[in-house]
Amino acid sequence: MRADRVYAYGAAAGLLGDHVLGDPRRGHPVAAFGRAAEAVERTLWRDDRGRGALHTAVCAGGAVALAVLADRAVRGRPAASFALTAATTWAVVGGTTLGREARAVGAALAAGDVGAARERLPHLCGRDPQALGADGIARAVVESVAENTSDAVVGALVWGAAAGVPGLVGFRAVNTLDAMVGHKSARHRRFGWASARLDDVVGWPGARLTAVLAAVAGDDPRGAVRAWRADAARHPSPNAGPVEASFAGALGVRLGGTLSYAGRVEHRPVLNGSGRAVGIGDIERAVRLSRRVGLLALGASVAARLLTKGRTS
Numbered sequence: 001m002r003a004d005r006v007y008a009y010g011a012a013a014g015l016l017g018d019h020v021l022g023d024p025r026r027g028h029p030v031a032a033f034g035r036a037a038e039a040v041e042r043t044l045w046r047d048d049r050g051r052g053a054l055h056t057a058v059c060a061g062g063a064v065a066l067a068v069l070a071d072r073a074v075r076g077r078p079a080a081s082f083a084l085t086a087a088t089t090w091a092v093v094g095g096t097t098l099g100r101e102a103r104a105v106g107a108a109l110a111a112g113d114v115g116a117a118r119e120r121l122p123h124l125c126g127r128d129p130q131a132l133g134a135d136g137i138a139r140a141v142v143e144s145v146a147e148n149t150s151d152a153v154v155g156a157l158v159w160g161a162a163a164g165v166p167g168l169v170g171f172r173a174v175n176t177l178d179a180m181v182g183h184k185s186a187r188h189r190r191f192g193w194a195s196a197r198l199d200d201v202v203g204w205p206g207a208r209l210t211a212v213l214a215a216v217a218g219d220d221p222r223g224a225v226r227a228w229r230a231d232a233a234r235h236p237s238p239n240a241g242p243v244e245a246s247f248a249g250a251l252g253v254r255l256g257g258t259l260s261y262a263g264r265v266e267h268r269p270v271l272n273g274s275g276r277a278v279g280i281g282d283i284e285r286a287v288r289l290s291r292r293v294g295l296l297a298l299g300a301s302v303a304a305r306l307l308t309k310g311r312t313s
Contacts, residue, residue, distance in 0.1 A: 003081070007164055008302040010082045011157065014089020015298050019291075022096040029091045033063060034176055041181065045191060052181065052191035056198060060173045067169035088165050092172040094152035095294045098124075099287040102141050106283035109134050124148075126183075127259055136259075139278040142286045143255050146214075146247035147240045149290040151175050154213070154297040155206025161301035174202050200238055207239035209300065210293060211246035217292040218250020219285075225249065227272035231256075234269040241271075248272035250289060253282055 037059045044055045067088070074080035101123045108117035117137050118129035125144040132140060155175065159167035174195070181188045182196030211232070215224035227249030228242055235241025235256070248255040248271045255271040255278070 004306050006078050006081045007085050007160070008306060010085025011089050011160055011302060012298060013082070013086040015093060015294070017086065017090040018093045018096050021090070022100060023094055024091065030172060030176055033173060034180060037177060037180060047190055049190050049193050053194035055181070055191070056177055056194040059177055060170060060198070063173040064166050064170040067166040071165045085165055088168050089160065092156045092168050095149070095290065098145060098148050098152050099291065102145050102283055102287050105137065105141050106280055109138060109280045134280070135277060138280050138283060139255060140259070141283050142247070142251070142253065142278050143244055145283070145286040145290050146244045149293050150203065150207045150210040150239065150243045153290075153294040154210045155203055157297045157301040158206045158209060159202065161305040171202055174199050203239040207243050209297060211242040213293040213296045213300070214243070214246040214250045214289060217296060218247075218289055220250055220252055223249035223252060223272070231269060231271045235271070236268065245271045247286065247289065248275055251282055251285055252276065253278045
């Protein structure tokens with residue numbers, strides 16, 4: 001069996017595994033990578049961009065190197081290659097857990113328990129939950145679902161299509177490093193610069209595909225495209241901007257505005273300003289849109305791999 005077909009079947013099985021099982025409950029490979037990255041950070045940390053770049057190279061490069069070795073070990077053995085691709089895809093995508101956490105916050109809001117919703121929100125994003133009321137929490141959840149559809153599902157599938165198992169692992173490693181050190185805290189403003197910039201680069205294609213698919217799969221394709229074109233560039237993140245704007249237009253809601261991270265207030269531009277305010281029911285709509293986008297991304301990425309690899313074989 002051709003290697004591209006083995007990859008296609010393995011990626012589909014891995015995404016199905018995520019849909020059925022969610023993230024592994026124990027021994028999650030991404031968590032293990034995070035612990036290793038923390039250990040490397042303790043050794044290398046200095047308030048310096050060069051040390052941060054070395055940290056990124058060691059951690060992301062090491063993860064990719066291990067993935068390359070594993071991929072070579074199963075080359076020429078379709079069953080083993082299928083199993084490795086399926087297991088890796090299942091480990092690096094997180095769409096089901098994303099939806100589960102979003103729905104848990106939505107259920108707390110629907111029950112009128114804003115306190116429980118605040119306690120649950122940090123499972124999704126780094127917003128300061130104490131600064132948010134029910135409407136602000138609902139907006140934060142929808143924004144997080146939009147952004148993480150790209151980060152937790154589509155981006156990994158894009159890089160898997162481009163580079164197989166090493167692509168899957170590399171994307172998740174870079175994205176995890178960005179979440180760990182790529183923020184503007186006093187400790188990581190310079191040290192995390194390289195991880196943040198690399199994440200911007202590797203996240204670029206997945207973010208644009210996510211935005212396109214949100215327009216295709218959403219209730220208002222024209223509204224999604226209009227919001228994307230009008231507002232995406234105003235967002236401070238080059239990748240979150242297109243995704244959140246497209247989701248906002250597809251769902252017919254307003255996103256963006258004032259938010260707080262660890263006591264730091266940011267005033268972000270409003271996305272899809274003609275839309276209505278986010279309601280509790282929009283959380284479920286966003287989760288369903290995210291799921292449709294993930295399935296379409298699987299189809300698009302597998303088709304691209306089959307077409308490109310088929311022409312070169």
